[in-house]
Amino acid sequence: MARFTRLAGLIADKALGLPTKAVPYEVRKDVAVPMPDGVTLLANHYRPSGHDEPLPVVLVRVPYGRAGAFGQLFAAPLARRGFQVFMQATRGTFGSGGQFRPFTSERDDGLATIEWLRKQPWCDGRIAMAGGSYFGHTQWAVAPYAEPPLTCVMPHITSANMTDRLFYEHGVPQIHTALSWSATIGRQERPGLLSSLPDPRDRARVNRALGRLPLQAVDVQVAGAPVPFWRDFVAHAEPGDTFWSQADHDADYGRMPPVSTVTGWWDLFLAGNLADYTALRAAGVEARLVVGPWIHGEPGELRTVAQTDAVWLEHHLNGGPAPTGKPVRVHLQQASRWLEFDNWPPEDVRETLLHLGRGGRLVTRPEESAEPSRFTYDPADPTPTVGGPLLAPPGKQADNASVEKRDDVLVFTGPALGGDLDVVGPVRATVHVRTSLPYADVFVRLCDVDTKGVSRNVVDGIQRLDPRLSADEPGPDGVRAVHVELFPTAYRFRAGHRLRVQVSGGAFPRYARNMGTPEPFGIATEGVSCDFEVLHDADHPSHVAVHVR
Template identity: 30%
Template sequence: MTPFGAVVEGLATDVHLPGGAGPFPALLIRTPYDRARHRAEARGWARRGFAAVVQDVRGRFASPGEWRPYENEAADGAATARWIRRQPWSDGQLVAAGASYAAHCALVLALDTPGDARPDAVIAAVPALGAAETAREPSGVERLLARAGWWAAHGDRPDSDDGALDKALAADPGLLTHLPLTGLPERLGRSLPSWADLWCRRDRGRLVARAAHAAMPLLAVGGHHDHFAEDTVTLWRAWGGPSARLLLGPWGHGLVTAPGSDAGPGHRVNLGELYVRWASRALAGELTAGRHGALALGGAGLWLPAGTGGEPRVQPLRLLHGSVFTADPGRPVDSGDLTVPAGGPPDRCLLVTPPLPRPLDVVGPARVRLRATAHTPSADWAARLVALAPDGTAERLAVGVVRRAEPPGREAGFTVGLGRLARRLPAGTRLRLEIAGHHFPAHARNPHTGGDPVTAVRLLASRREVDPGSVGLRLHVLPFRPVPSDPAKEILR
């Protein structure tokens, strides 16, 4: 195994070659998070017969230039892919791989570059598809905490400080409450010119639209508890290449290093081994056509085929309190706190199901349908689903937020999507549904004035009214006991 450094189109690049004469298929990772972090991974690929190429993107770590997130990756990736294919150790076959932003680099190389630069297969883990996708929910509501954390750690700087936002919040717990949100860089004490530009991006869906014309196999890997779980599934469903595989586990953004509380021993997967085996089969043309894969059933320690879905059922709900409440952006519902305040004027509508008489396997999209009224020209409606275990512990299952603009005082019917669930709920579990006007700081506060939440400097309280009889919680429930599946077999077939 022979490692060496190179400068490709001015960008710092490490190459790890297998032992032997070659030539070899190549694996390319382009990252803004320091190529040095991938040395062990690159050595693993090289041991399995791949020439592993890892590169710092423009303006990050050892690569010179200006760091402009999501701007230069297609052109720089194409130049690197062409360079790889010209090397004597390359057999011309190329796999593009990456997680998070690096997955974006791999995808734009596959979808936005000419044929001579395109990879022959793509591994996209927890893909951050683009600036617009990462900044906002599909409904347009701003993902404040996640984006503030990322920009504080990585934005407009050549290196990273992963704990930057945590340190800033420790010094100023009200950091994210200051208005306008465009002033965050000044409060962090450093220049972040790309922060304000982030919120102007409205090109959501561009990569997914192009995915329909993909010409190579895809392995999409995600976590049920990841910000981008829906985008991962959407990418898999849209992919037009000869085969598409999905692995969706009970994990957060760090995948197997960030298991959720519903992860069990049966959900342990050696991702590195699986990636190499999939890449080898993809390059050899040994994958069957179509979309296959595996998704974890959280709380049960088993896997299901990725196409598994339950039957829609509406769960009975009983109103506890808050059919009339005040959504006050000065005192928003805390996205990180599952405690419901006792006493005082209600800040949310609270409903609950009876205890489940038997275990329930919920697999598929969850939605809340309701009729409600806001007495301000703009209103966000946040729905949070919480599992209440028989022992009294509470666990967040899902959250959805939509933004509505109706004449003040006009009742409207609408649906709030809560994303996908794949979870076994034990007998005795009750489901608590909270309907609120904010979910902060995970999401920016709607000022209720009709103004942009990112630039707003004035906040209004909003009176809300929910028709309890109209609220329907729809879950997809498996009507049968599921038959376990082997995730490796589903990915590699």
């Protein structure tokens, strides 16, 4: 068995791109940690063999299991490098007591675990945390509050703010992500060898369920039983509901220890991840960032996580050399090269405005006069989305022909580029709209049209219009300037290609359809069509702002 474990470790290290290193270690399973409310959480404790002295601890708090693939990917590789790792199952998962209601108890449970660890004779008081996605969130839930501070953290592919950046992106529920994840966590502990593996039928189940109304109980259709997270997600989406404030930890970045973070241009956490990095550096926190051409959990992303974690921990826990190169390293898509910067956003870029013009053109300056462009959004036939940042494939870039031929999508295309154009940094849009209803969404997408005319998405963003949310009321003519934050990017538009901007009233099923009424999205069954006028003249200069390098 020991020989098999060593062989499995060598294979895992090779897959992760880690130098082969085999420090012997022991695993103590089912270590019980009491919580203040009487619940007990279980963990697996990895410790280098033959060491009696206190050592620092790398804490990993995960809802997907302490052993199996997650143990092999996120704990064992660090243990083979001589680190002491404490991998804990979060509340209500894989033997830990209590109920798993995601994002609601991680601060209290995490702080109690850290306090317990520091009292153990095998812990020297120094604690780091590691992991991505949900167990990146478990780091944000405690790192700003731990006293004394943690030594360092590595919150990858995650965000300090879960409400505005993920659950309800700029007011719009991300239902595809929420239901897909609900399906996963709702079934992950059921008996059977294959219960924890991805099921190719899940995607079809989720899409079918999201096509039904109301959405309140569709978790049963994909998971076979109610899932507490989905019920919380649909019950607490209304303006002013403070339920999810316990999931947001971006109030004081200055209290964070040194941070190393990895994400991908097609990762659904990207925008929040980069906003966190910028805020950390502004607060004076030591931080590093890697952004690659990946969707959430892609193998290349996981390899980079493993490699950067090993260097970060060796430096901060063992006094090893600091990471080399500039603190920001990003992949320039369509150019097959990496760029390094001192800061994000980079400083050596200039803002360029792409104005919506007459006849579906993108122009360099607003036109003196132009008739508004019009479309109607019908929630009974919601505008679909293809590609983009999703929880799992299919995502990334896709042919947008099926969307762009619809009557409810406006398309504005620029001239063929005379040379390569590198867009690096934030992307934002301002769209002047008049809507027949006060409840509506504005979705903007920037695309790359190749020399054959194929249009592929690059970045996009959405903004909800809701009189209960927005402080900027329409003007006397009923027009409002809607500011849409698209995802940031580093992308080369090649010579001969064209830039294209889409404007529409939604992107379903990635986002919940806007029913045109104030009814909560989880119980809504009847919608009202909304007429849009998009103005793009000198007095209403609708545009997309990109940063060009």
